[in-house]
Amino acid sequence: MTTEELIPRLKEIIKPYVRNQEAFNNLTEQTDFLNDLKINSANLVDVVLDIETAFDIIIDNESMEKMLNVKAALDIITQKLGEK
């Protein structure tokens, strides 16, 4: 799956947790989940679990800790999909 294909799917997943709509509308690979989208840090866990379900992958603790922005999330999803 390409980045262009992944971003809309990721946006769909994070949408319910986003508190800054403007940053969400202008989302890029550099967009930070906490600082830009103002997602509650406790809800990052829900984002990760929703990603696991949507892509049928398992995300380990180490990957979870890195998943703080769009690019990191895309890289981890791509990597985990590749390992399947």
Add this chain to the structure above:
Amino acid sequence: MTQKEIRQYLPYSPPFLFVDELTVIGPNGITGNYTYRKDEYFYKGHFKKQAVTPGVILTETMAQIGLVCLGIYLLKDELQNGSLPALALSSAEVEFLLPVFPGEKVTVVSRKKYFRFNKLKCEVEMQNGQGKIVCRGVIAGLITKTR
């Protein structure tokens, strides 16, 4: 881990301890109860004319039994070397169906939705002495060991 051991790790004391007894303890859920004493401090002001248990106290009771006691149980393997649990409530979405009056015993039944990356999320229900649902909701918190 026994009921007594779980209770020893609880970071609360009266008048803000709302756990009397844990009756079912397991990896996927927990059941416990608490009887609101007729002289609980909050009844003096809630309300002026008739004492009713505040919704925040019902929510706290559900969180202490359903989330914190279960969280301590789930962390049991990590708490063996003198570590203490550290916890923080992260969200609670609760609906209230019936009032709870002074002296009533309530039973809290909690089912684990998930415990991942130190976040515990549960579906929690509180029943009164007649087995009727008083309130229910989804409560989540972060729970980890301190050292």
